[in-house]
Amino acid sequence: MEYDVVVVGAGPTGSMAAKYAAKAGARVLMIEEHAAIGQPVQCAGLISTRAFEGCEVPETLSRHAIRGANIHAPDGRILTVDGKRTMAYVIDRGELDQAMALEALKSGVASLVKTRFSGLRRQGSDVIIAALSQGEPIEIRTRVVIGADGLQSAVGRLAGLERVQTVLTCAQAEVYADVAHPDFVDLYLGQDVAPGFFAWVIPTRSGTVRIGLCSTQRSLDRLGPLIERLSPRYATSLLHFSAGGIPIGPPPCTAAAGTLIVGDAAGHVKPTSGGGIYPGTLCAKIAGTVAAEAAAQENASKDALMAYDTRWRSEIGRELETGLRIREGFNKLSDDDLNYIIRALDDEHTLDIISKYGDMDRPSIVLRKLLLSTKAPRLLKLIRPMIKLGIVKRGS
Numbered sequence: 001m002e003y004d005v006v007v008v009g010a011g012p013t014g015s016m017a018a019k020y021a022a023k024a025g026a027r028v029l030m031i032e033e034h035a036a037i038g039q040p041v042q043c044a045g046l047i048s049t050r051a052f053e054g055c056e057v058p059e060t061l062s063r064h065a066i067r068g069a070n071i072h073a074p075d076g077r078i079l080t081v082d083g084k085r086t087m088a089y090v091i092d093r094g095e096l097d098q099a100m101a102l103e104a105l106k107s108g109v110a111s112l113v114k115t116r117f118s119g120l121r122r123q124g125s126d127v128i129i130a131a132l133s134q135g136e137p138i139e140i141r142t143r144v145v146i147g148a149d150g151l152q153s154a155v156g157r158l159a160g161l162e163r164v165q166t167v168l169t170c171a172q173a174e175v176y177a178d179v180a181h182p183d184f185v186d187l188y189l190g191q192d193v194a195p196g197f198f199a200w201v202i203p204t205r206s207g208t209v210r211i212g213l214c215s216t217q218r219s220l221d222r223l224g225p226l227i228e229r230l231s232p233r234y235a236t237s238l239l240h241f242s243a244g245g246i247p248i249g250p251p252p253c254t255a256a257a258g259t260l261i262v263g264d265a266a267g268h269v270k271p272t273s274g275g276g277i278y279p280g281t282l283c284a285k286i287a288g289t290v291a292a293e294a295a296a297q298e299n300a301s302k303d304a305l306m307a308y309d310t311r312w313r314s315e316i317g318r319e320l321e322t323g324l325r326i327r328e329g330f331n332k333l334s335d336d337d338l339n340y341i342i343r344a345l346d347d348e349h350t351l352d353i354i355s356k357y358g359d360m361d362r363p364s365i366v367l368r369k370l371l372l373s374t375k376a377p378r379l380l381k382l383i384r385p386m387i388k389l390g391i392v393k394r395g396s
């Protein structure tokens with residue numbers, strides 16, 4: 001078997017990279033280890049309206065509109081942020097992955113399921129990929145392999161690329177629930193609930209909620225108590241359970257001779273929310289395009305493929321770095337600090353700014369607007385501790 005580009009993994013970033021490589025004229029094969037693309041689901045399915053558009057799936061894909069969030073401080077105070085318009089959608093990840101793979105196939109991509117990548121070696125300027133397809137060993141010759149194979153990326157490891165900086169653990173359950181405000185998500189902060197990150201309750205269009213948490217410590221053990229605390233009724237209305245990891249912080253380099261990594265494999269995840277679909281698909285478009293260009297020019301050297309690394313960093317590298325700083329600062333906050341911040345944000349003018357400039361994909365925009373606001377004096381008190389924690393730089 002011989003292809004210009006082989007994409008390992010048919011998650012959202014694999015399908016997008018494969019589609020863009022095919023659209024740029026490459027002969028592309030996408031391989032997926034599972035028998036069904038999109039399964040098993042390990043995702044809350046909350047994406048911004050911009051991310052939804054970026055996935056380039058038909059408008060008819062089922063989705064549920066979200067306009068705001070209730071943020072629960074450790075002391076129980078609730079800060080309601082109302083975007084007053086559709087800010088995000090809750091999608092079904094299984095359906096999204098299937099739809100994105102279908103778009104890739106329509107662009108001419110070939111695919112194999114139940115085909116597990118197991119190794120790669122360089123032969124001249126080509127890469128020879130070893131895989132187990134439906135139990136049979138196969139070899140595929142290609143110019144460029146794109147590792148869209150998730151958090152554990154075997155492609156990245158075997159190409160000698162460094163791993164992502166940190167991994168957070170997550171656990172989630174989907175339960176039947178009668179929700180009063182199905183267009184708001186609930187986010188819970190605090191050491192008891194989700195140390196170092198947050199917990200969520202996300203309503204879906206089918207009358208269920210996804211209850212989950214991501215944290216730096218024992219997320220799996222914390223899910224049961226969280227569900228019980230929210231409502232004992234939830235504990236006996238379980239439909240689905242999943243656990244997984246979220247990579248935070250890209251490695252120093254995402255290209256090697258004949259190889260690129262993208263999506264979770266490359267830490268393309270927003271450090272403030274754990275959302276990977278927006279940054280992953282954005283970078284996947286660049287990965288597919290650069291891989292096809294390299295194959296056409298018969299030059300898949302590391303130098304040629306570094307165009308990908310440079311381009312994605314210039315698109316979202318700064319936003320990911322700001323997100324990392326916010327996250328590291330957030331990690332140092334005690335419950336008292338969180339209570340104080342939620343209280344400081346809870347005023348009409350501040351909430352107006354958040355509602356107007358809040359952007360799930362680019363949190364630095366609203367942070368800058370808040371810090372520059374002179375009409376919200378309570379916020380001024382936050383500036384010094386934020387500089388101390390490294391969340392904002394002096395003079396920014």
Ligand SMILES: Cc1cc2nc3c(=O)[nH]c(=O)nc-3n(C[C@H](O)[C@H](O)[C@H](O)COP(=O)(O)OP(=O)(O)OC[C@H]3O[C@@H](n4cnc5c(N)ncnc54)[C@H](O)[C@@H]3O)c2cc1C
Pocket residue numbers: 008009010011012013014031032033034038042043044045046047115116117118148149150151154170171172212242243244245246262263264265269274275276277278280
């Ligand atoms: C609990 C949880 C909730 C989340 N909620 C959200 C959310 O609400 N919004 C959001 O934007 N993000 C969310 N994320 C993150 C998001 O799910 C990921 O960032 C996203 O799935 C990354 O896409 P990907 O294509 O890079 O990787 P993946 O979706 O992990 O896809 C990788 C694919 O590669 C395949 N693969 C792996 N190894 C091999 C191999 N050796 N051979 C062949 N195939 C292989 C896998 O089977 C898989 O299909 C969540 C994550 C978790 C864990």
